[in-house]
Amino acid sequence: MGCFPSSPRNAQGVNRLHPDQITLTVFKMIFDDNCLTRAEKDLVKDFPLPPEYIVRDQPYMRYQSDRVLNERPVVEQPHGAGEEPPNEIELHPLPHKFAIPAPIHLIGSSSLLTAAATFHQASSAFPGALKRIPDGEPRPRDCFIAFQIATFSRCPWVLQPFALYKETGVHEKNGFEEEVQALRAEHGEKEIRLNGSGYDIAAIASYAEFCRARGQGVIGAGVKFQVSLPNPHDVVAFCIRPEHQATVEKAYEKEMIAVLKRIQKYIPAYDLAIQFDCPFAVAMLEEVFPAWWVPNDGSISDDNKTEVLLAGFEERFHTMASYVHEDVDLGYHICYGDYGHKHFIEPRNTTISVKLANLIHDSVYRRIDWMHIPVPIDRKDEAYYEPLNALTPRKYGQTELYLGLVHAYDIGGTLQRMAVADRVLGGRCYGVATECGWGRMQQDEVYSTLDVMKEAAGVLFNTNTDEGEVA
Structure with missing residues (x-):
């Protein structure tokens, strides 16, 4: 295989x-x-x-x-x-449209409490199998972008009302309109002012731990430090009220551009990889969430709505990627969500993922180093994978493909999903990953995922996983 x-x-x-x-x-x-x-x-x-x-x-x-x-x-x-x-x-050039990937890709979050612990766990579990290592997104980043609500504490009237469930650390929209009305009455239409998002501070601090681990021989030479970031429209779609989304997006985009600049100022390009996570673009393409830049008043046809939606994505992906230095690795995690280990909608197949991936390739005027596409645990049918044959890196060189087909407690199913992917892709190279981050996994689930991941990578790349060597 x-x-x-x-x-x-x-x-x-x-x-x-x-x-x-x-x-x-x-x-x-x-x-x-x-x-x-x-x-x-x-x-x-x-x-x-x-x-x-x-x-x-x-x-x-x-x-x-x-x-x-x-x-x-x-x-x-x-x-x-x-x-x-x-x-x-x-x-002789390699006969593949995609670059040869690393055996394993880590999405971003882990269930560990510190970046140092994540670096040690990932390096010891997957020696020689990683090109990039994230910091595990420890608290308060352990529930994706929920902590970004604090960025808007100086303009709380723009926020969707949320309830905080302390036992899970998850914020949910609660629909309490009276809270919003009270905030409006108190603040009126004051200027929208944001706090810092904190992504740059976290990245720079974790990079210091990364360098320390590398100096100790924990992280191998050539491995890059991976920083996972949301797109501005993800945060806006997640927590901003519809009437404020367009205005807040401009302010938040400015903050995230500043974040990118600060990260790249303090972390050298040869050590840095940036991954943009893309759940809400998927949700909008699946028509689960509306996009505020698409008129919904009957003024345009459904076909034109699709064109406006895609044009909006093209502009947004192009803008953010243009602030990533060409020597910094750049990748994208296409995501169907993982709240409660459930998707916000079950993908029919990989059509939407491929559509978004190709749109990103067309929009981003630089090399894209990797693309990650999720595979649900129950999808062992060829129909799910067939759209992947339309996934075509363009313009600026080859792109590594990672399939998120590794699932805990399911080594047999993981190998079956790999076998189907092999048949459909006809030898096109891919590395393995989980569907999403590990931040909400329980400890026993993490251990199982580590075992399944090593077994899958060993089969795919003919590796000796006990010694971490490639044959």
Whole structure:
């Protein structure tokens, strides 16, 4: 079972590069005896790598040469007619539309109380299997964006009324209109002023823990620190009253742009990965939530509503991605929700996920490093996966695909879902993940998820999960 090719050097067409054009980074990515011809092995001996370039605990990186080659222009070297250029290496691009992913992707939240604990757990559970590690989103971020309600404490009249259930930490809309009317009477139409969202402060603090863990050898070389953020429209859809959504979105977007700038000021690009979580875009496409930028007064047809909805998404995804530096990894988590371990609507198949993923690819004018798509526990039918064949990275290079098909207590079902995905995708590479974050899991559920994840990644990438080594 696998998307991992036995030899990525079997595609038609050859990129011919003089060794001087190939950086040590490319060598680090492609050095693997299983992937080099005999002539290449002999030639490679002339280019010894210093120890810091040998990333033994991240074997997947050896297969990432295709993106670097695609971004690096080929410079023809002068040589006599009929002669082979001296000391050349033939590099065959990987025969995949998607980049080779890491075996495992972590969505963002964990059930642990500190970032340090998450770094230790993830690194020890999945040695060499991660490209990026999030901080686990410890409290108060452990229930996705619920804590963002505090951002609006200086303009509480814009908020939907919520009840706080302390035993779960979950806020729910309670519909108490009298509270809203009282706030309106008290504050009127005053200026909307926001507190800081806190995402930048949390990221910078967790990055210090990340560096400490890496310095201790807990986190391997080359692994990036992943920061998961909501899109501004997610927070607005979640907690802002309809009549204030358009105005508040502008203010909140400004805050999140400032967050991105501050995060990138204090965390170097070579260490940083940013993931945008996208539940409310899915909910709007599924017609579970209305979009405030789409007229609902009968002034436009349903077809035009769809066009306006999609155009609004394109503008919003483009805006936020434009503030992510090109050297920072960028990914998207397409989400159907996990409140009470239930979706806000059951997906019919992956059509909506693919539609949103392709829209993001068309909207974002830079490389997208990964895309995560959820798979419900009961979907072992080919019909669910078939729309994935229309998922096409465009424009700016290859994208890693992660399928959220890992479910706790269900190793058999997880392997069945993988088998169906393999059949439908026809060898297209993907890594494995859970459907959503782990922040609301109980401890025994976390342990089961760890076991299932390791087993799934071991089967998919032919790994020895006991030792964390790739065969």
